[in-house]
Amino acid sequence: MTDPDFYSRDRPEDSDLPEDRPRGGGPENPRKGHRTILILAAVLIIVIIIGTILIF
Template identity: 50%
Template sequence: MGDDEFYRRDRPDDAGLPEDHPREGALPKPHRGGRAVWITLGVVAVLIIVFALILV
């Protein structure tokens, strides 16, 4: 039994969920930062500036 046959036999043809680990050499999509990342960075930057102004 080859690798392809082994991995194909446990997955139904009409599977509703995507696979955790895509087979056949497909690479996962890289994570791209969204709006939440930029908002978090902005809040942290504002806090650093405010603390710097208070302590000077």
């Protein structure tokens, strides 16, 4: 059997630490929009290359 208080015995009462690396991609992540533009540009370049090959 396990003791339910085993892990909480030696912890201080206020044991929650502030998060040093916030999760999520909210407005704090300014590079998210750049990634979408780069993906669309890469797809457009690939389509242009394939279209050029098929035409000639």
